[in-house]
Amino acid sequence: xxxxxxxxxxVLLTGHTGFKGSWMSQILVGAGAQxxxxxRGSEKEVSLFDxxxxxGKLDHVTGDVRDLEHLKQVFADTQPEVVIHMAAQPIxxxxxxxxxxxxxxNVMGTxxxxxxxxxxxxxxxxxxxxxxxxxxxxxxxxxxxxNEPLDGYDPYSNSKSCSELVTHxxxxxxxxxRDIAVSTxxxxxxxxxxxxxxxxxIPDCVRSVMAGKPLAVRNPHSTRPYQHVLEPVMAYLMIAxxxxxxxxxxxxxNVGPDECDCVDTGRLVELxxxxxxxxxxxxxxxxxxxxxxxxxxxxxxxxxxSVFGWHPRWHIDQAVEKTVAWTRTWLAGGDVAGxxxxxxxxxxxx
Numbered sequence: 001x002x003x004x005x006x007x008x009x010x011v012l013l014t015g016h017t018g019f020k021g022s023w024m025s026q027i028l029v030g031a032g033a034q035x036x037x038x039x040r041g042s043e044k045e046v047s048l049f050d051x052x053x054x055x056g057k058l059d060h061v062t063g064d065v066r067d068l069e070h071l072k073q074v075f076a077d078t079q080p081e082v083v084i085h086m087a088a089q090p091i092x093x094x095x096x097x098x099x100x101x102x103x104x105x106n107v108m109g110t111x112x113x114x115x116x117x118x119x120x121x122x123x124x125x126x127x128x129x130x131x132x133x134x135x136x137x138x139x140x141x142x143x144x145x146x147n148e149p150l151d152g153y154d155p156y157s158n159s160k161s162c163s164e165l166v167t168h169x170x171x172x173x174x175x176x177x178r179d180i181a182v183s184t185x186x187x188x189x190x191x192x193x194x195x196x197x198x199x200x201x202i203p204d205c206v207r208s209v210m211a212g213k214p215l216a217v218r219n220p221h222s223t224r225p226y227q228h229v230l231e232p233v234m235a236y237l238m239i240a241x242x243x244x245x246x247x248x249x250x251x252x253x254n255v256g257p258d259e260c261d262c263v264d265t266g267r268l269v270e271l272x273x274x275x276x277x278x279x280x281x282x283x284x285x286x287x288x289x290x291x292x293x294x295x296x297x298x299x300x301x302x303x304x305x306s307v308f309g310w311h312p313r314w315h316i317d318q319a320v321e322k323t324v325a326w327t328r329t330w331l332a333g334g335d336v337a338g339x340x341x342x343x344x345x346x347x348x349x350x
């Protein structure tokens with residue numbers, strides 16, 4: 001990945017204060033991009049965005065992707081060349097509690113971003129980040145390919161499937177004939193330092209350590225395509241850069257780990273225990289009546305490998321090791337941004 005493409009490039013990133021958005025912001029700031037971030041901001045007591053001191057290093061705009069008029073003004077003011085859309089309601093179980101907000105954010109948010117793209121010819125490259133959960137899940141043992149049917153089961157997954165369809169419609173009709181490239185990227189489950197979301201397994205591991213209590217794991221046998229956050233974030237940046245130079249590269253891409261790194265949740269927790277050492281324990285405790293979630297989910301990433309020559313750089317044990325290293329730095333009151341930069345350099349160096 002050659003980040004020199006982004007030096008002085010006008011980039012608009014939605015969802016920049018989230019977990020993946022903060023890592024991407026750190027990368028783009030370091031690469032010298034003219035970065036505008038658009039986000040509601042973090043409602044958590046602790047956020048990676050603030051821990052990394054990013055607020056003063058970019059054009060930080062507080063806004064909601066559901067607010068079309070405000071979004072139009074931001075596009076008009078900043079005239080972005082590259083748009084990466086990551087703003088979302090990202091939690092499956094939250095989508096059961098508030099499906100309307102989930103659909104408004106994940107579907108109409110995408111409509112609003114693409115409408116602003118349509119109105120601003122300055123935009124030459126767009127990446128809409130969706131999820132591995134957009135596919136109709138048949139509990140297959142093989143990975144889903146980009147040409148599989150889209151049909152998420154729960155409101156979150158379904159709303160992301162709708163986001164894919166909205167993007168396809170805009171590309172075919174409203175953006176046809178324009179000097180622009182638009183792709184969607186369907187990434188697997190990400191882990192890494194600075195994820196403070198609830199109802200995610202690694203943040204739950206960290207909270208368990210801090211509380212000094214065993215972690216109750218409700219689905220230890222569920223298989224997911226876990227990967228370090230830098231894997232998909234770097235892939236998004238690669239796709240956005242490459243397709244701007246060659247519009248024929250625009251399309252739909254799975255971004256996930258190799259098959260050897262698709263592990264079940266129980267193994268992921270065991271790896272965290274191995275890397276952390278003393279002070280962490282967990283127990284298998286299924287949750288009766290819990291909302292439906294897929295038991296088996298893998299991605300076939302042959303397309304992104306074939307088209308771009310991309311491949312994952314860190315195996316799952318390395319991903320957990322990097323997550324633990326960041327967490328120990330944070331808990332010790334160390335240099336969080338420095339640890340992020342160190343891991344970014346290590347990743348780029350291969």
